[in-house]
Structures are given as C-alpha cells and as structure tokens.
Amino acid sequence: MNLYELTIHEAHNLLKSREISSQELTKSVLDRVESVEPRVGAYITVAGETAMAQAELADKAIAGGNITHLTGIPLAIKDLICTKDLRTTCASKILENFVPPYDAFVIKKLKKAGAVIVGKVNMDEFAMGSSTEHSGIKLTNNPWDLAYIPGGSSGGSAAAVAADMCIGSLGSDTGGSIRQPASHCGVVGMKPTYGRVSRFGLVAFASSLDQIGPLTKDVTDCAVLMNAISGYDAGDSTSVPMDVPDYTTFLKEGLKGVKIGIPKEYNALPGLDAEVSEAVKNAVKTIEGLGAECVEVSLPHTEYAVAAYYVIAPSEASSNLARYDGVKYGLRDKGKNDLIEMYRSTRSMGFGSEVKRRIIIGTYCLSAGYYDAYYRKASQVRTLIIEDFKRAFKSCDVLLSPVAPTPAFKTGERAEDPLKMYLSDIFTLSANLAGIPGMSVPCGFSTQGLPIGLQIMGNHFNEEKMIKVAYNFEQATDFHNKKPKL
Amino acid sequence: MGAGDQGIEEMKITKKEVVHVANLARLDLDEESIGKFAEQIDNILEYIDILNRVETEGVAPTSHAIFLTNAFREDKVKEHLDRNKALANAPEKEDGNFVVPKVIG
Structure with missing residues (x-):
C-alpha cells in the first residue's frame, strides 16, 4: 500500500507505533500531488x-512522546481559510497575491495539534458556485472521470481527498459547498451546526450561513477532524460556548432505537435522477436493516428554500465583498487617479462573472424600494423553514435525503445557466438556512461510475447522531473503499 | 439577439437597472455583460417570485439561525497585529499609512 492512500486514523496508528514517520508520509503525499496534479488540478498552492519542515517537527514531537490524532498528518486547506504567511487567494484574481498575516482559528488548532499543511486547494471564487468552474485561478477535474466537475465550491478539497493528494481536508459550506463536492467525489463531508466551528479567519461569503467543516476518506476521520476544529472562540461572535463531545466515542454505538426521518417532499422534487433516488432508497433500507426505525416527516416549505437562499446569500455577499476596494489588500488598478474610478476598475478587473452576478443580485435585493419584497420576505420564509425542521426533529433523530439531485455533470454543461446551477442546491441549502448540521457519505455509483452521496441532517448540535448513523452505514457497505483510477 | 430582448416591459430587471445597481456596487460592466446579466438575473428574480406564494403575515424574519443573541466583551485593548504586518498586503503605502487616490480636490 502507498502511504498517501492512508486515512487519518490509519496513518496515526502507524505514526504512533513508529512504523512510519511523518516525513515519509508527507513526502509520499507530495509525490502523489506532483504526479496527479496535472490531471486533477486540485491545488492552487x-x-x-x-x-516537510512541519513533518520534521511532528516527528520530533512523536519521538518525544507527544502525539495527538493529527500529529504529522498532511492536510489540504480550502483557499479561503487564512493561513499565516501562506498565500490565500479565495480563487479570485482580486486576492491572487494575498498573504494573510494571521492564522484562522481552525488553522491555529490544527497547527497546535501538530498537523502538516500540504497546501491550499481550489474552489469556486469566494465559494460562489457548485462546480469549481467559477475559480478565477484554474479548473479542477473529478478524479472519477476527468471530463466531469468535482462539485463545488469545495471542489479542490473533495478532489484532493478522493485522489489521495492529502490525507484529509478542510472546506467551507454556505449552501452545500462541502456536502455536494463530497458526494460528487465519493468522500465524506460534514457541515457542522452554525456556531460549532469558529469562522475567525474564514473569508466571509454569507456570514449567517458559512461554516467550516472536514472532507475525509471515511467517517472515523470526519469525527477526528471534528474533534480538532470544533469549539468556542471569542474571536467569532457567532461561536457557541458549548462543550464539544468526543465524536469518535459515538462510532461504537449501534442504531437500535434511532429514528430516521424521510422528508416526503424530497421525493416529489423535479429533476431528481433515478439512479440517485435508487441509491438513496437502498441506503435507507440498509440503515433500517441495522436496527433504525423509519418515519415519514414533512418539510412543507422545501420548495421555497432555493428562492429564499438566493436572496439571502447574495445580499450578505454584496455587503461582505464591499471590502475589496483596492486599498487594504489585494488587486488595485494603479492607473486610476480618481478614488471612485479606482474602486470600479479594480473590482471589475478582480471579480469573475459569477461573483459580479451575485453582487448585483444582492445589491438589487437590498436597494431602496426592494428590501421588503426580497430580503425581508426571504428572511421570513427562512423562519418558516427553521420551524419545519424543528417540527420534523420532534419525531426523528436524523433526516436522510440525497445530497444532489444528479451525479456530477460534465464540465461546461451548466456554465451559461446560473439558475439551473442554483436549483441543484435544493437538498443542501436548507440546512444552512436553518443552521443545522448535515453530512454526505458515499452510498453508490451511477452506471457511468460516478459517486453518489447520502445526506444525513441532524438537529442543532446533534453531529454525534449523524456520525453514528454514517459510521454504521459505512461499515455495512464498501463504497468508501473504492478508489478512482488515475 | 437573445430571447431576453423580447417582452422588455415584462422584465423584472431592465438593462438600465442592471447598470444602476452595478454602479451602486462599484462595478463597471461592458455592453455584452449588461445584456447577459439582465437576462440571467431577470430569470432568477422571476424564479424568486415564488416566495410571494408563501403567507408570511406576522412571521418574524430570521437573520441568525441559532439561539445566540449578543456577544459582548470588555472594551479593552488586546494583542493586535503589528502596523507593518497589517500594511504588508496594501497595494500602496507610505509612512505607515494606506495610500489612496486624491479624495478632495
């Protein structure tokens, strides 16, 4: 076996028993990146x-008897999480040369735990997109079939994990940006409860929806990374001061007595692919077979979620992205002698078309005369969506659904139809609107050989229930053991 | 010409409004982008109209999905970034300050 193929927990056991060193492991991952990067295109930096220097330090720590579950483990970080002295571009021309002077809270935690940072991975510009095609830097291909998109916006993270170009990764999820690429690339991805993981140092897209989370090769690794990054941070005023359980302890529990909710509205949604529907139905049967009980639940406002989301997220984005003005950091058109002209020229040169489109939608929705009709209305519908989930979780522990209505699509196929791209987020973005956690676990393959994911959603701060269901399902199936041929 | 040029009076957003909103957001758009954005954004806004089917009379809007309300801290100076580090990414700087084009004529 090649070292780069290891999971976090497998690598940890070998590091702990001194059968391998972090330097050997890191070198193996870097060699793998060098050999497959020209085809996959996952890394920006x-x-x-x-x-290698971090790996050497990790080996010294291990030799001194100091080892955490992440000591010496090579990880890839989505390029919108600030890493001190390591370029962080958000896959945008406007931040192409930005070198953060500080680490994000989660990066501080990872470094303290002794993790190795292999590099920064690709994404849709400022996390706006579902295919990573909106990256202003490069294209990422799906390791299972290079003609297909890896999903997005954390497409680089998902592709890097699937192609063994890292041992694990961090992404961010504003409307499905961890779960959907995880589903399309056949890896595990989790969006934690809003407030579970600090957003300090995460470049903002839509602040009331953004959350950092792990993308990993299996559920155990997801639990390990969740343990490492969760917890209160005074630096993020939306961070929740609540104790974090050891998520790995829930892996051992069985599914007896667990209640699974199946939202009845989800089956009636237009555009749901037959193979995806079949794979998810089979997954539900498997989970029932493991002792869980299925109940039908109703989320009556499901059909309004996309519309509400595509008012709220662009509105927040238009406000957040006002900071890119060519003054404090990033690109600047130095040829302009007038301040307003400089702003306009810099922003027009620096932002790609999807970002501009969303800034315009958001600015429109917030502009005088339209605020009540759009932003206020969407925020009220958001309340109703939250109430739907509250009601549903009275009769079940977790909800099961598809992650995306179809497997990955071909690169370029939806580039000119933004609305069609937005509609593909229907299963994932409700969780962001409601602030609840959601995860994707591999549950099948299309006849074309593209991965399909099962979504598990839980109530606020119920990640452990999702991890338990995901782990039992994973152990009963072998989808997670399959690797793309590269 | 594209389909977006038909039935202009029924559009939710016109080319003129796209230019106005882009101006508010400090963005310059070329003729081609104005036409494309008007058509695409019009489609999106038309879709968003389904929100009007939802009865929201008396429903409080949500801006924050979890139970936290406010996070206060003491107004005390804490460790902060060194001035030079804070300025390190600035496209133009001088004597420890950001440099901008002349604002007042």
Whole structure:
C-alpha cells in the first residue's frame, strides 16, 4: 500500500507505533500531488517546503512522546481559510497575491495539534458556485472521470481527498459547498451546526450561513477532524460556548432505537435522477436493516428554500465583498487617479462573472424600494423553514435525503445557466438556512461510475447522531473503499 | 439577439437597472455583460417570485439561525497585529499609512 492512500486514523496508528514517520508520509503525499496534479488540478498552492519542515517537527514531537490524532498528518486547506504567511487567494484574481498575516482559528488548532499543511486547494471564487468552474485561478477535474466537475465550491478539497493528494481536508459550506463536492467525489463531508466551528479567519461569503467543516476518506476521520476544529472562540461572535463531545466515542454505538426521518417532499422534487433516488432508497433500507426505525416527516416549505437562499446569500455577499476596494489588500488598478474610478476598475478587473452576478443580485435585493419584497420576505420564509425542521426533529433523530439531485455533470454543461446551477442546491441549502448540521457519505455509483452521496441532517448540535448513523452505514457497505483510477 | 430582448416591459430587471445597481456596487460592466446579466438575473428574480406564494403575515424574519443573541466583551485593548504586518498586503503605502487616490480636490 502507498502511504498517501492512508486515512487519518490509519496513518496515526502507524505514526504512533513508529512504523512510519511523518516525513515519509508527507513526502509520499507530495509525490502523489506532483504526479496527479496535472490531471486533477486540485491545488492552487503546494507548500512543499514548509510541509516537510512541519513533518520534521511532528516527528520530533512523536519521538518525544507527544502525539495527538493529527500529529504529522498532511492536510489540504480550502483557499479561503487564512493561513499565516501562506498565500490565500479565495480563487479570485482580486486576492491572487494575498498573504494573510494571521492564522484562522481552525488553522491555529490544527497547527497546535501538530498537523502538516500540504497546501491550499481550489474552489469556486469566494465559494460562489457548485462546480469549481467559477475559480478565477484554474479548473479542477473529478478524479472519477476527468471530463466531469468535482462539485463545488469545495471542489479542490473533495478532489484532493478522493485522489489521495492529502490525507484529509478542510472546506467551507454556505449552501452545500462541502456536502455536494463530497458526494460528487465519493468522500465524506460534514457541515457542522452554525456556531460549532469558529469562522475567525474564514473569508466571509454569507456570514449567517458559512461554516467550516472536514472532507475525509471515511467517517472515523470526519469525527477526528471534528474533534480538532470544533469549539468556542471569542474571536467569532457567532461561536457557541458549548462543550464539544468526543465524536469518535459515538462510532461504537449501534442504531437500535434511532429514528430516521424521510422528508416526503424530497421525493416529489423535479429533476431528481433515478439512479440517485435508487441509491438513496437502498441506503435507507440498509440503515433500517441495522436496527433504525423509519418515519415519514414533512418539510412543507422545501420548495421555497432555493428562492429564499438566493436572496439571502447574495445580499450578505454584496455587503461582505464591499471590502475589496483596492486599498487594504489585494488587486488595485494603479492607473486610476480618481478614488471612485479606482474602486470600479479594480473590482471589475478582480471579480469573475459569477461573483459580479451575485453582487448585483444582492445589491438589487437590498436597494431602496426592494428590501421588503426580497430580503425581508426571504428572511421570513427562512423562519418558516427553521420551524419545519424543528417540527420534523420532534419525531426523528436524523433526516436522510440525497445530497444532489444528479451525479456530477460534465464540465461546461451548466456554465451559461446560473439558475439551473442554483436549483441543484435544493437538498443542501436548507440546512444552512436553518443552521443545522448535515453530512454526505458515499452510498453508490451511477452506471457511468460516478459517486453518489447520502445526506444525513441532524438537529442543532446533534453531529454525534449523524456520525453514528454514517459510521454504521459505512461499515455495512464498501463504497468508501473504492478508489478512482488515475 | 437573445430571447431576453423580447417582452422588455415584462422584465423584472431592465438593462438600465442592471447598470444602476452595478454602479451602486462599484462595478463597471461592458455592453455584452449588461445584456447577459439582465437576462440571467431577470430569470432568477422571476424564479424568486415564488416566495410571494408563501403567507408570511406576522412571521418574524430570521437573520441568525441559532439561539445566540449578543456577544459582548470588555472594551479593552488586546494583542493586535503589528502596523507593518497589517500594511504588508496594501497595494500602496507610505509612512505607515494606506495610500489612496486624491479624495478632495
């Protein structure tokens, strides 16, 4: 077996028993990146030298008897999470040369735990997109079939995990940006409860929806990374001061007595692919077979979620992205002598078309005369969506659904139809509107050989229930053991 | 010409409004983008209209999905970034300050 194929927990056991060193492991991952990156295109920045230096430190720590579950483990970080002295571009021309002077809270935690940062991975510009095609830097291909998109916006993270170009990864999820690429690339991805993981140092897209989370090769690794990044941070005023359980302890529990909710509205949604529907139905049967009980639940406002989301998210984005003005950091058109002209020219040169489109939608929705009709209305519908979930979780522990209505689509196929792209987020974005956690676990393959994911959603701060269901399902199936041929 | 040029009076957003909103957001758009955005955004806004089917009389709007209300801290100076580090990414700087084009003529 090649070292780069290891999971976090497998690598940890070998590091702990001194059968391998972090330097060997990191070198193996870097060699793998070098060999497959021209085809996959997952990385924006590979930090080979600093990664090897971190690996050397990790080996010293291990030799001194100091080992955490992440000591010496090579990880890839989505390029909108700030890493001190390591370029963080948000896959945007406007931040192409931005070098953060500080670490995000989660990066501080990972570094303290002794993790190795291999580099920064690709995404849709400012996380706006579902295919990573909106990256202003490069294209990422799905490792299972290079003609297909990896999903997005955390497409680089998902592709890097699937192609063994890292041992684990961090992404961010504003409307499905961890779960959907995880589903399309056949890996595990979790969006935690809003407030569970600090957003300090996460470049803002839509602040009331954004959340950082792990993308990993299996559910155990998801629990390990969740343990590492969760917890209160005074630096994020939306961070929740609540104790974090050890998520790995829930892996051992069985599913007896667990109630699974199946939202009845989800089956009636237009555009649901027959193979995806079949794979999810089979997954539900498997989980029932493991002792869980299924109940039908209703989320009556489901059909309004996309519309509410595509008012709220662009509105928040238009406000957040006002900071890119060519003054404090990033690109600047130095040829302009007038301040307003400089703003306009810099922003027009720096932002890609999807970002501009969303800024315009958001500015429109917030502009005088339209605020009540759009933003206020969407925020009221958001309340109704939250109430739907509250009601549903009275009769079940977790909800099961597809992650995306179809497997990955071909690169370029939806580039000119933004609305069609937005509609594909229907199963995932409700969780962001409601602030609840959601995860994707591999549950099948299309006849074309593209991965399909099962979504598990839980109530606020119920990640452990999702992890328990996901782990039992994973152990009863072998989808997670399949690897793309590269 | 594209389909977006038909039935202009029924559009939710016109090319003129796209230009106005882009101006508010400090964005310059070329003729081609104005036409494309008007058509695409019009489609999106038309879709968003389904929200009007939902009865929201008396429903409080949500801006924050979890139970936290406010996070207060003491107004005390804490550790902060060194001035030079804070300025390190600035496209133009001088004597520890950001440099901008002349604002007042």
